[in-house]
Amino acid sequence: MTAVQHIPAQPTEFSFGPGTTALVVIDMQRDFLLPGGFGESLGNDVAQLRKVIEPLAHLMAAARAAGLPVIHTREGHLPDLSDCPPAKLLRGSPSQRIGDPGKYGRLLVRGEYGHGIIDELTPLPGEVVIDKPGKGAFYATELAQVLAQKSIASLLVTGVTTEVCVHTTVREANDRGYECLVVSDCVGSYFAEFQRVGLEMIAAQGGIFGWVTDSPAVIDALAAAPPITRAPAHTPV
Template structure:
């Protein structure tokens, strides 16, 4: 089995039982005019991880690992969007409202789509989620069990919100998770660094962390 040199200790995994989970690499979070920008964030801080994410997905497909893309997006009626979520930020243009990239975080709108470099490929799974964690109100657990997945390599945005939430949910369900550190990012670099430390603290209380180069080296 490949073994990744990771923190807090080595992470062995069987590619046949491993999935790459790419969290919310959507235009609404990474492009000007999207929800991330409306919240007052500098979306350019997320763009540098895109090339590494492309490499990770290419490696996963080449090695026969499952690939799952999550997409935070609500139905057109916002029936799956709690009022408390929509009210966050007291924005003049918030979830469900018309914006530069279409209705904000609504399935089927341009902003809810993935950035061009990371469009899902045939054989990938696309999982729409209404919340921050990818297991909440989705079939992700059933999908993973059906494919015999036990290990997850996780990337995406943002590290302290949807990535961390998903990793904690997965840990509670018994999955072994590795955060690919240079395939995840935050609008606040200090938050990204803090989450990495939280994941690997206390002997890996939530999981492991390593850069993409260590995963590539494990296969080499």
């Protein structure tokens, strides 16, 4: 059985078994983080999200060194947009919509350059990449099966944006029985107030959706962890 490790966090210490924990990296895609992508078409300052890149790169390196699975997600749609309902396609007043031609190809369309993960955080060979049509990483994807196959019970959650895809994924994971630690400097929002409140909401009411801490605390705990021994498969609710 994997030894339990502890990380200082809010609202309380986060306890996890390294052998039953995965790092989830949500939607660190060119369309969200580069000028001229979908995020900027919504009127957002992509520089706010780019603050996440450096600390997340360090955390990914620490997770890989510790033997944790690193699982990446990409939000995007089939070229015919058949998996993009009008409620999503027509939402808001962006200068460009999903599927429109953009600087990096059609916006949020699978296979386009903009749909890909930024170069600084490129997945390594063998790392799982989940393509998702929605905001949550569990909806219409194979993520639950991947986590069960890897005996995962706890998630270190990172990526963008804090109040949308990160929040939705953490709520979905919580409902399925996973313990989630959101890494505060490795998640980002286009809006400073949303970042602050989004993190507070996760840890509120005794950790109603999960825990929150920063990447140095996680990296220290991973470095101190003994070699990983995989546990029997976790069965989500």
